[in-house]
Amino acid sequence: MPPKTRSTSRRTGRRVVKKNVTHGAAYIKSTFNNTIVSITDEKGAVISWASSGHVGFKGSRKSTPFAAQMAAESAARKAMEHGMKKVDVFVKGPGSGRETAIRSLSTAGLEVGTISDVTPQPHNGCRPPKRRRV
Numbered sequence: 001m002p003p004k005t006r007s008t009s010r011r012t013g014r015r016v017v018k019k020n021v022t023h024g025a026a027y028i029k030s031t032f033n034n035t036i037v038s039i040t041d042e043k044g045a046v047i048s049w050a051s052s053g054h055v056g057f058k059g060s061r062k063s064t065p066f067a068a069q070m071a072a073e074s075a076a077r078k079a080m081e082h083g084m085k086k087v088d089v090f091v092k093g094p095g096s097g098r099e100t101a102i103r104s105l106s107t108a109g110l111e112v113g114t115i116s117d118v119t120p121q122p123h124n125g126c127r128p129p130k131r132r133r134v
Helices: 059-063 066-080 098-107
Strands: 023-030 035-041 047-053 085-094 111-117
Touching: 023 066, 023 098, 035 066, 047 066, 047 111, 059 066, 066 098, 085 098, 098 111
Parallel strands: 023 085, 085 111
Antiparallel strands: 023 035, 035 047
16 A cells, blocks of 8 residues: 655635725615625725624524624725725614614714615515514
């Protein structure tokens, strides 16, 4: 039996290229279970993103306003490393972390321009889930 040979292929990670982007858009998707923050440039290419689960929260703690605040701060810090200074905010969804995520974007150092709600409204589409009886 021939001796086993190990392949010495080294895993090469993608190199992080610093983009010099000063103005962009922040998309906050706040659902009942999670909050996802994506920061893009003017063309729509994602520069940084973070979510409540990505920051380290699990289970029902992901849906809290504090988790949304931490996710927005993390995404803002990563975007500011690429030179981001001003963002227009687009908020989607009914979750509890909407306002705190917007507030934490500005406290992290990004200048917030316009804030617009882009929550999709059905024109009598799908039947909604049944009401909870607690």
